[in-house]
Amino acid sequence: MFKKLLGKQVNINTLSLEERVALSKSEPIPAHVAIIMDGNGRWAKKRAMPRVAGHHEGMKTVRKVTRFASDLGIQVLTVYAFSTENWKRPKPEIDFLMRLPVEFLGSFLPEMMERNVRVEMIGDPSLLPAHTQKALYEAMEETKHNTGLILNFALNYGSRSEMVSAMKTMLQKVQDGHLTMQDINEECMTSHLMTAHLPEPDLLIRTSGEVRLSNFMLWQLAYTEFWFTDTLWPDFSEENLLEAVENYQKRNRRYGGL
Numbered sequence: 001m002f003k004k005l006l007g008k009q010v011n012i013n014t015l016s017l018e019e020r021v022a023l024s025k026s027e028p029i030p031a032h033v034a035i036i037m038d039g040n041g042r043w044a045k046k047r048a049m050p051r052v053a054g055h056h057e058g059m060k061t062v063r064k065v066t067r068f069a070s071d072l073g074i075q076v077l078t079v080y081a082f083s084t085e086n087w088k089r090p091k092p093e094i095d096f097l098m099r100l101p102v103e104f105l106g107s108f109l110p111e112m113m114e115r116n117v118r119v120e121m122i123g124d125p126s127l128l129p130a131h132t133q134k135a136l137y138e139a140m141e142e143t144k145h146n147t148g149l150i151l152n153f154a155l156n157y158g159s160r161s162e163m164v165s166a167m168k169t170m171l172q173k174v175q176d177g178h179l180t181m182q183d184i185n186e187e188c189m190t191s192h193l194m195t196a197h198l199p200e201p202d203l204l205i206r207t208s209g210e211v212r213l214s215n216f217m218l219w220q221l222a223y224t225e226f227w228f229t230d231t232l233w234p235d236f237s238e239e240n241l242l243e244a245v246e247n248y249q250k251r252n253r254r255y256g257g258l
């Protein structure tokens, strides 16, 4: 890929990662990047390892990508860690997955504090085990004043249930006289979603070659640029994230206009 540098066309494949980062930071960085982290089971299967080994490696990739996103100046990184549909998986796998937030936060929280990263979540935490909820709430409480990257975990999250919940709240407000029918519009709906305080995603990345949304942020992704890669999530690198951002920066977003 070629980029303009000081008036000259530069083949970025000849540059170091650091040089490409510096070049990328001279153009608009996507404020909000959302990632559907697929391919963990396949990664493990390719190595004749149990599925949970892929999930554990995938957790390390979350740490690596968080560091790089923070260095790039991305403001919000939303990662789809557990969907409402994932409860259908075998119990031992769910039990393992529910321990990953505890391990991640236990080991990475000090560095996130150093990096001024704020931990947030979207989804319904009430069904998560007590130890998972405890780790989450403690991390959100400890990082709530941080003003750097927002690391936003989608946990027990499903977009359709999020939208139904928003509609029920708006309907209740109309019944209670706190809203009128005229108040109900796209902005009102957006303000009743779990992501109301966040910018809409500028870039969605999905790994492992799957090309679908899987009930993820369906309302919020209306004008988001999509970037799909065959790379399995545990193999996803800083280079892959940079490539997605460079590709994003080449696109001319029209939001439906000309």
Ligand SMILES: Cc1cc(N2CCCCCC2)n2ncc(-c3ccc(F)cc3)c2n1
Pocket (backbone or CB within 6 Å): 037, 040, 055, 056, 058, 059, 062, 080, 081, 082, 097, 098, 100, 101, 102, 104, 105, 119, 135, 136, 139, 153, 155, 233
């Ligand atoms: C359920 C689950 C699964 C999970 N995977 C690893 C990444 C690939 C996708 C599925 C498996 N990861 N990775 C990190 C977390 C996490 C969640 C909340 C939090 F506050 C800190 C870390 C996580 N949670």
